[in-house]
Amino acid sequence: MDNSRxxxxxxxxxxxxxxxxxxxEVQELWNxxxxxxxxxxxxELEVNIxxxxxxxxxxxxxxxxxxxxxxxxxxxxxxxxxxxxxxQLFRVDTPTNMDQFVMQQINPSEIETADGVRDKxxxxxxxxxxxxxxxxxxxxxxxxxxxxxxxxxxxxxxxxPYGSKAFLNKGIILYNESDYEAAIIAFREAAxxxxxxxxxxEKAYWYLGNALVNVGELEAAQEAVFQAYQIDxxxxxxxxxxxxxxxxxxxxxxxxxxxxxxxx
Numbered sequence: 001m002d003n004s005r006x007x008x009x010x011x012x013x014x015x016x017x018x019x020x021x022x023x024x025e026v027q028e029l030w031n032x033x034x035x036x037x038x039x040x041x042x043x044e045l046e047v048n049i050x051x052x053x054x055x056x057x058x059x060x061x062x063x064x065x066x067x068x069x070x071x072x073x074x075x076x077x078x079x080x081x082x083x084x085x086x087x088q089l090f091r092v093d094t095p096t097n098m099d100q101f102v103m104q105q106i107n108p109s110e111i112e113t114a115d116g117v118r119d120k121x122x123x124x125x126x127x128x129x130x131x132x133x134x135x136x137x138x139x140x141x142x143x144x145x146x147x148x149x150x151x152x153x154x155x156x157x158x159x160x161p162y163g164s165k166a167f168l169n170k171g172i173i174l175y176n177e178s179d180y181e182a183a184i185i186a187f188r189e190a191a192x193x194x195x196x197x198x199x200x201x202e203k204a205y206w207y208l209g210n211a212l213v214n215v216g217e218l219e220a221a222q223e224a225v226f227q228a229y230q231i232d233x234x235x236x237x238x239x240x241x242x243x244x245x246x247x248x249x250x251x252x253x254x255x256x257x258x259x260x261x262x263x264x
Contacts, residue, residue: 101242112165127157164194180214202233
């Protein structure tokens with residue numbers, strides 16, 4: 001399924017869960033499920049994840065999430081029960097390797113630079129310059145020099161967004177060098193330090209989840225990938241696929257093991 005088609009189906013499923021589809025649109029959606037039973041996995045995960053997000057937000061009392069009418073959740077629960085049976089009936093399981101879902105290398109273009117690179121009107125600080133020099137070093141293949149520059153930012157510029165950017169960049173280099181343990185530390189630091197950047201937060205959790213998979217910490221990886229998934233950004237689709245694979249391998253298809261702890 002191409003990206004545009006997958007996005008269209010996800011939007012329909014989201015509208016279905018929220019009770020926003022007309023009767024004929026619901027029938028059309030279920031016709032899609034009949035044609036492609038794997039779409040039932042998407043519906044099943046969406047129902048459970050949305051319920052978990054609402055539950056966690058209610059417990060923390062930190063976010064005002066609109067609660068759907070009771071009948072909608074009853075319908076979703078009933079649909080989930082049906083889905084479990086239908087998935088088993090229609091789906092033919094194909095053995096898959098975890099490597100298919102995990103990033104082998106992170107594109108160097110994902111290295112964070114100064115905001116001034118994108119906005120010519122912004123003043124470039126010393127920390128900005130160090131980030132830019134680090135990026136140039138990575139592109140030139142001088143990763144050791146890039147690590148020195150990013151460490152200089154970390155050691156001398158604690159204010160945001162410099163710290164989170166430097167740790168994220170450091171983690172990317174270490175990940176690409178297969179030093180996953182060190183990359184995990186860097187990505188956690190980035191996630192803990194970031195203040196108001198959705199993009200950096202999503203990258204930090206997504207890369208952290210991938211690094212954790214590489215060292216065999218699948219439960220911790222599941223939590224990190226879930227964090228990236230619920231941000232609903234550019235990594236939503238790959239996060240969904242890895243999340244489903246982790247859930248299957250861990251035997252947590254009911255998603256009761258998902259939680260959102262603070263990284264320490």
